[in-house]
Amino acid sequence: MTDPEPRNRAESADAARRGGPETPKWAVSALRAEAIEVLSRAGVPSAEVDAELLIGYVLGMSRGQVQAKALTGAEVAGEQEAAIRALVERRAAREPLQHITGRAAFRSLELAVGPGVFVPRPETEFVAQIAIDALAAVPAAEPIAVDLGTGSGALALALASEVANSRVFAVENSPEAFVWTQRNVAESRLDNVRAVFVDLVDALHELDGSVDVVVSNPPYIPAGAVPRDPEVRLFDPEAALYGGEDGLDVVRQVSRTALRLLHPGGALVMEHGELQGAEIRNLLTADGWRAAATSRDLLGRDRATTAVRP
Template sequence: MRETAPPPAPTAVPVADVVRDLEARFAVAGIPDPRVDAELLVGHVLQLSRGGVQAAAIRGDRMPPSAAAELLPLADRRCAREPLQHLTGVAPFRSLELAVGPGVFVPRPETEMVAQLAINALGAVASESPIAVDLGTGSGAIALAMATEVPHARVFAAENSVDAFIWTKENVARIGAENVTLAFVDLAEAFPELNGKVSVVASNPPYVPDDAIPRDPEVRLYDPPAALYGGPDGLDAVRHLSRVGLRLGHPGATLVIEHGEWQGAAIRDLLTADGWRAAATHPDLTSRDRATTAVHP
């Protein structure tokens, strides 16, 4: 009986070739930054930073067959437009790395400047232990940025989605910020013990109008609807935030709200009508209006 030769063992492929082929697949799938995503996903499998992947490609390093086998289903899922952060399990935010996945809004780079506005306001408070509140904290991004970058502050974070709250708890534990107090509570009822004591109230609320379906599949199909849609004009949550901010804040406190690029004027008018002073809208790094601040009367 003639023996059958065993199949050839898989060969290691150059990292540069893997990245190039993956970039091409991602470009065909319509992914906005295919090279970036290719390098990050390869880095996830190889446990390297993006820079480490670039260095490995330049050196001519090869990807082990086991890593290539792990990469393949992840690449298929990314081509189906599942968020990269769901595949890697983490999302970078300022100096932090946050755990994310199904059920929680993935923090975006543009929210980093919103956090910066809150951090600036909090750091300017003449108090040994200023208080800040993040309403609808989601992954905890803004709250944890304030807590780690203004470590003498006390930061309170509220979330009312069970699915998101699981991720919030994980990130508070992951970062180990002992100056964060987390509560599972509706926005309107959050932290009555802090009434009139808060220096900064920050939020990235749902602000997409109900009939404005997001263009990107990553947002439309994977971000939780409760974190996206804010009523017919997208401002239902902002109206609540204005009232809650007036309850929580002391005179001179700062309110920081993220919003869509076309909503600045409407939000300034809303806040001014409620009694807030000095409402101002701020652009992000792409020059799109991204956040509005106001001062407690």
């Protein structure tokens, strides 16, 4: 029988020249297709987008780059394949994409998010635009804005970054959420925004009568109305979702605090549910606000109500 040792030595030397045993490769196109199928079966509404974002997160690529890699037959190593599959399984369990990646896009910002803080939604970008326009129209050299219930800091940081001459206060009363507020304010490196931990009712008495714009995305879901989406129902903090029996408990607090903070002619901008516009207009008018009006988002749904401090 032939001694196998010389052959084994030759194979070992050849493997060494090639950098060791060949690592298994997986086609990006196949991983993408599998991820889309898994997420679709799990009922994830944005299966294709989420699949590409998760693959891109592991590979350090944008969605466009992932699409290009899939089209050109590119492959990834086995450890990357395993990481992608693990993240897809987490998303299939309806863990929010933003919790998995630890980041959430909001206008021009990328915010750190995770357990304990409400994940900012695309529809809130519409609310931010209304507040930005109101703040930018203020003739003062340094207009002042307050975001009541800032959470991740999304609205406050959008105002501070897009109205550079402004001074913005990001107010939060949840210790769990305020960790994320502070982190995002620090990461922004903006010197015109300050995070403030205080109850909304007692916020910023030193600014009474001097604020130009108050913006808020308060909890507005009625206590008995359970959100349909598992990502919201299971992962967003209850304090950021539910506003009492009629959903308007915190809205009432925001109205009273904003009346105290704003100067006459100052503007309130508040997000709410698509069926709450009329009720919130009536509430604000009863509190003494002028010109309460509701704006619809890009999908034609009531999304924000504005009012003017008398």
